Amino acid sequence: MRVLELFSGLGGWRCALRNLGRVVAAYDVSEPANATYALNHGDRPKSREIANVPLAELASHGAETWLMSPPCQPFCRMGNHQGLDDPRSRAFRHLMDLFREAPPDYLVLENVIGFLGSDAHTLLTERIRAHGMHQLDLQACPSRFGLPNQRPRVFIVTSRKPLHPRPMPELPPRPLVDFLDAEEDQALYLQPETLARYHYGMDFVEPRDQRSTCFIGGYGRRFVGSGSFLRTERGVRRFSPTEVARLLGLPDGFSFPEALSLEVRYRLLGNGLSIPVAAWALDHL
Ligand SMILES: C[S@@+](CC[C@H](N)C(=O)[O-])C[C@H]1O[C@@H](n2cnc3c(N)ncnc32)[C@H](O)[C@@H]1O
Numbered sequence: 001m002r003v004l005e006l007f008s009g010l011g012g013w014r015c016a017l018r019n020l021g022r023v024v025a026a027y028d029v030s031e032p033a034n035a036t037y038a039l040n041h042g043d044r045p046k047s048r049e050i051a052n053v054p055l056a057e058l059a060s061h062g063a064e065t066w067l068m069s070p071p072c073q074p075f076c077r078m079g080n081h082q083g084l085d086d087p088r089s090r091a092f093r094h095l096m097d098l099f100r101e102a103p104p105d106y107l108v109l110e111n112v113i114g115f116l117g118s119d120a121h122t123l124l125t126e127r128i129r130a131h132g133m134h135q136l137d138l139q140a141c142p143s144r145f146g147l148p149n150q151r152p153r154v155f156i157v158t159s160r161k162p163l164h165p166r167p168m169p170e171l172p173p174r175p176l177v178d179f180l181d182a183e184e185d186q187a188l189y190l191q192p193e194t195l196a197r198y199h200y201g202m203d204f205v206e207p208r209d210q211r212s213t214c215f216i217g218g219y220g221r222r223f224v225g226s227g228s229f230l231r232t233e234r235g236v237r238r239f240s241p242t243e244v245a246r247l248l249g250l251p252d253g254f255s256f257p258e259a260l261s262l263e264v265r266y267r268l269l270g271n272g273l274s275i276p277v278a279a280w281a282l283d284h285l
Helices: 014-019 031-041 053-057 086-099 119-132 192-201 242-249 262-270 273-283
Strands: 001-005 021-025 065-067 106-112 134-140 155-160 201-203 228-232 235-237
Touching: 001 119, 014 021, 014 065, 014 273, 031 262, 053 086, 086 119, 106 273, 119 134, 119 155, 134 273, 155 273, 242 262
Parallel strands: 001 021, 001 065, 065 106, 201 228
Antiparallel strands: 106 155, 134 155, 228 235
C-alpha cells in the first residue's frame, strides 16, 4: 500500500502499518507534532492546513490508501457536538469533497465513538456508497488487546473490495507495572494541596492494577476526567509521557524533542492512536 497519513500527529498510523505498506506523505499543521514525527520516523510531515491542499497535490503522491484521524473535539462526549459545523471539521469536509472527485481505493478513519451517527459519519457513508465501495464500522478498545488502558474508538474501514469483520483479540490486560519507567521522575508527584482539592473526582490506580482511564490532551493540566493517577508508596503521581506512550502501544524508544514541555507531550499523546487497535483495523483491508 502507498499511504497518505492525514492529520498525522505522532505517526500512530505509520506505526500501525507495519509491513503492510509505506507512508508516501504525511500532513499535519502542528509544529510540535511534526518535530516529534520527524524525530521518530525520519521523514517530516508537510506542515499544511489540509483544508487548503488541492486534489492535484494529494494525487501527486500516487497513494491508493488514506489513513486519517481528524480532530475528534466536534464529536467528543465533552465537546460541543457541532460535528461538521465546527471549524475544526473544515479539513475533513474538504477531504470529503476530494473523495467525491477521486476516492482512494482504501480509507481507514479513526475517531471517538461519538463520530458514529454524526453528520460527518453520514457524509462519509454517502461518499462511500456513491462510489459503490464497501464499509465496515468497527468499535474497539485497547483493554481487549492486552493493554491496561481504556480508549474506546471507532474505525471506519472502506475498500473497493468486499470487507469481512475479523475476530477481536481477547487478551487480558497486563498489569500497569509492566509499563512503568525503570526510574521514576520525582517531579511527576502531586502536591498534597492538589490532592486535597481534586481527589474526589480523580481516578487512582496502583502498579498491579490492570486498567487505566483514557489519557486526554489535558492530562498535563487537569486532574479530573483526564486520565488515571498512580498511587505508589511515595504518594500519587502522573504517569510520565513515556509510560503513556507505552500504554498506547507506541514502540520502545519512542521519544520527544527535548524542547517540548511536559504539557505539550501529554497533549500530543492525548491525540494519539492505540497502535495494536489501529493495526487490527488495518488488517481488515
Ligand atoms: C486526533 S490527532 C491525530 C493523531 C494521530 N493519529 C497520531 O497518531 O498521533 C489530529 C491531528 O490533526 C492535526 N490537525 C488538525 N486540524 C488540522 C488541519 N486542518 N490541517 C492539518 N492538520 C490538522 C492536529 O495538529 C493533530 O495532530
